[in-house]
Amino acid sequence: MAPELLNDPLKEENCCAISSERKSHDSVLVKQNLGCRLNRIEGQIRGIKGLIEKDTYCDDVITQISATQAALNSVAKILLEGHMRYGVVGRIQEGDREVLDKVLITIQKLMKK
Template sequence: MLKDENLLIHSSDDPCCSGKNEERKSHHSDEMKKNMISRLNRIEGQIRGVKGMVERDVYCDDVLNQVAAIQAALNSVGKLLLEGHMRSCVIERIQAGDDAVVDELLTTMKKLIK
């Protein structure tokens, strides 16, 4: 097992993201998980704040600005996850001869870019 800055990279015989019949799991470092959970908790709080703004009939433009901030924060989490996925699972699966991961990645990226 190799340690990268933000991710744990497992050997290719580790079942973390291999095998179609096995449950696939990510393998982020504890630091990376903590970072993402912190970001997601902040986003969750922002969403509750926007809900409160709507309930209080806050001016639409102010609500829309908060929605834009939430979208940017979610995009940031998505970029972190995508980078980690590409640097670990995708590389490992390609090295193991599983080229289907490229199609899976392209489908996921299309969803993220919408």
């Protein structure tokens, strides 16, 4: 995870502001980084499908699945960090304590894996 992308000055301060429409406010660089990672993951998934179609040894397929899961977890970590730094902190400073419950639920979802 590149630190320069996480501390991007283009990042808006309150990514999770309460509004009628919830949106992420990730900077262009973070979005590009995530897009590249997701493109690679998409390629890994196609590769796994190809391995299965070719009757590749199961252990090799499982290794590729594990690598793909790790890549997805990396994307989730980047998103969670941005969410915490630029959304949750601001909402807590504004007195919104409910955001903590929501973050804990999100973290529990990630940890189920």
